[in-house]
Amino acid sequence: MNKSAYIKLARQVSLDEVKEKLDHLIEDTSRTGEQLGWDYASAAFPYSVEEKTTSDGNHWLLLRGKESRLYKYLLIGIGSDTEGDAAAPPSIQVVVPDGATHGDHAKANEICRFLAKSFAAELHLFNGRIMYYNPRKP
Template identity: 85%
Template sequence: MSKSAYIKLTQTVSLDEVKEKLDHLIDHTSRTGEQLDWDYASAAFPYSVKEKKTSDGNHWLLLKGKESRLYKYLLIGMDPGKEEAAASTPSIQVVVPDGATHGDYAKANEFCRFLAKSFAAELHLFNGRVMYFNPRKP
């Protein structure tokens, strides 16, 4: 059974901005690898990113694992929130589909934390726990 984590945003964000953040992560880890003289980028981000479109017009990022034994795939998409609700908040949905490995779950948690920190958002993890990276009143 697939599981989802949600990053509840305080501002409007597009899927292109999420992809830019992932590209920034790849660039950052490759520079760290150059300093260490090690291929750290392939260990820190073992996925290739492809943009997919579903039949109903939704856009998703498919993260397909480069090493199929340890990492298979993840899905990242935008969830605009419930349109009926007056206080709807847009969010980023990270899905770990059926057949995913333990490595996929671990990387999904890492990516969720990175995106939540980058966008100063509230993170609802796969296990139901909540992490707050958004500024809150004391």
């Protein structure tokens, strides 16, 4: 069964903005690896990012694992967590599909926390818990 986490945003974001944040994560981890003297970027972000489009025009990101034994894939899309609810805030959905490994699930949690912190958003994790990275008091 697919598992989803939602990053509830205060404003609408595009898939390109999410991709830029992921590129920023890859760049930061590669700089850390240079300082440490090893390939930290491939351990911290073991995915290649591919943009896909469905037949009905929906765009989403496929994170395909570089090491097939440890990491397979994750999916990232833009939308809202409740279908048909016009008042639902915009959100980023991160999906760990069937057939994903434990490593995929752990990396999905890390990526969710990174994106929620980057966008100052509210994170609804796979286990139903909520983490707040957004300012909650005016």
